[in-house]
Amino acid sequence: MKREAFSTQHSAVSFQLCSILAFSVFLVGCATSPQGRMVQTATAIDAIVMPAARVWADYVKAGFATPKQNAQAEKAYNAYCEAFSLAQQLTIALRAGRATATEADDASAALVKAAENVLAVVKVFLPAAKQANLKLSLTSEP
């Protein structure tokens, strides 16, 4: 399969990513408590990152990724998993009164940043126009 064919085949994924992101922004906006915001941010962000990571793995397996891209993706993915784990633990700490709303917001921001880093690396499987849309959506994240 050629790279262009792979991109066309997976253009539905980019639509899904943008749709889920828009919905996630809506949900995060609805949350009133720091814990609610935290859970919704982590859930919604993960619903974007993991499908993208799985398509990226297909892209690597098809032989389209360079060793440098693969190394960058691995580093970004590991950092994302670490940020997600911290966010989960902080959510529990927040519920138990062992963390502050500021700490929760900082962890949410760090998680969004880690997710952006993953998508910045792995989005090469998307057509150029879809890449621009994804970037635009991410920068509008509150």
Add this chain to the structure above:
Amino acid sequence: MDPITQALVLFALNETPAVVNAAIKMVNAITAGEPAAAAIQAFLAVKHPTYQQLLDEAR
């Protein structure tokens, strides 16, 4: 619908049964007073495969 329920619905819509089951186990463990850190790690082991596992599972 409260924010946590909204998040869980969104979560369930986008996850495999194995991950949803792992999430339920995590919530039950924490609710039962088991150590949260261990419950979270067990969940994340299912939720987030390693990078190599992602590549191994690729089509």
